[in-house]
Amino acid sequence: MEKEEIESFQQFILDKSKNGQKANILALVGSGLSVSSGLHTYGNNSDLASNVSWRNYSSIDLATPDAFETNPGLVWLFYAYRRHLALLATPNNGHKILADLSNLTSNLNFLTITQNMDGLHERVHHNSDSLLEFHGSLFEVICTNFNCNYRSFNFNDPLTPSLDVTKYIDSKTMELPKIENISQLPLCPICGTLLRPGVIWFGEALPLYLIDKADEFIIDYNIDILLIIGTSHSIWPTSSYIDLIKNQGGKIAVFNTIRDLELEKLNSTTKVWQFIGDCATTLPEIFNPILINWKNSQ
Known part of the structure; x- marks a missing residue:
């Protein structure tokens, strides 16, 4: 990962949370996050089902x-x-970072939308009010x-x-x-x-209350950063959130093992950071300095 990109991302988050303001972050999570916990993806598809x-x-x-x-x-x-x-399986450091972010309610408004069914978010004490299990x-x-x-x-x-x-x-x-x-x-x-x-099986609709909660979060908070973590973001409705947040003026950060060429095309109008590698490693590397900064400023 390029040092300049890391520092640029970290500074953007910290600037958004200065002077008593809160950063607004939405995380879209796929099964790529759980690979380091020992859970493989079926059919090489990051959106398991x-x-x-x-x-x-x-x-x-x-x-x-x-x-x-x-x-x-x-x-x-x-x-x-x-x-x-x-x-x-054991929750990895990527799960732990998302849990930490979900519990920092004094610093940011945070929501995780996960496509995973493995229960690893709960086992690392992710804030239940900030977790939507879409599948x-x-x-x-x-x-x-x-x-x-x-x-x-x-x-x-x-x-x-x-x-x-x-x-x-x-x-x-x-x-x-x-x-x-x-x-x-x-x-x-x-x-x-x-x-x-x-x-949720094929042929079944997602529970409406989950979609409503996600929509309310996006509407109520002008999203600063959309995190795309271990997913190809190809499944509706999570795929639609990219356009919604882009149109709000939000930025995008990708945490995945391969570069997302489609999102890279947005870079001319929407800032897109891409942190390539194992999510269990890249998430802590990027966010731990931010968490330390917030802790020291309290």
């Missing part, structure tokens, strides 16, 4: 309401596997009975004996367990109906 590939099953086999209705056992085996891997959470379960509103978060592993991941985690040597009865899967403790993972 859009190109699932697991044991030769495609996204149509695993990540749609129809797939769950047709074969809930297979879908639950896949999501139990992902829960297990997420629980084995849901691996650790939420929801009753499929429309007349029952049961939903809960839990970190049980396995969720049921039949979803014991140790029996099939090695895809080369272990066959998937046979799920022959719905009773082998997670059931609602209230009505006994089958539970589903609390994630």
Whole structure:
């Protein structure tokens, strides 16, 4: 990373938060942030849900309401596997920086919109009021009975004996367990109906309240900096926020492993910083001096 670009970015943030004013920052986060925590991206796609590939099953086999209705056992085996891997993962320094920023309410207005479902933001104590999980959470379960509103978060592993991941985690040597009865899967403790993972599948709309919260933040605060972290920003609605913030006069900072050539084209009218490398390394390198400055000024 070029020293001049780093210093330019840091000075911009610090200037925005001088004289009792707050900097306004929106972070768009994709699964590239969690790679250093040991969570790979499926199908080499940084926006995980859009190109699932697991044991030769495609996204149509695993990540749609129809797939769950047709074969809930297979879908639950896949999501139990992902829960297990997420629980084995450890939040990295990139997650920690975002958590620190979310809790500095005296210095900035901050919101993270994450496309990740791995729960790593919560485990590093990201401010829950400043976190929107657009694709849901691996650790939420929801009753499929429309007349029952049961939903809960839990970190049980396995969720049921039949979803014991140790029996099939090695895809080369272990066959998937046979799920022959719905009773082998997670059931609602209230009505006994089958539970589903609390994630957003293809064909399902994002919860309107999440979109509303994101829109309200962008409208209420004139965004100074849009952080694009570990994502290709290709999925709606996160892709639309670039134009919204650009039109507000905001700047853009990219934290990714490759240079974003499309955003680079904006540089003639909108300042775009690109910090190339592992997000778990580049985020602390850029933001730690800013955090130290704010701490020393208090």
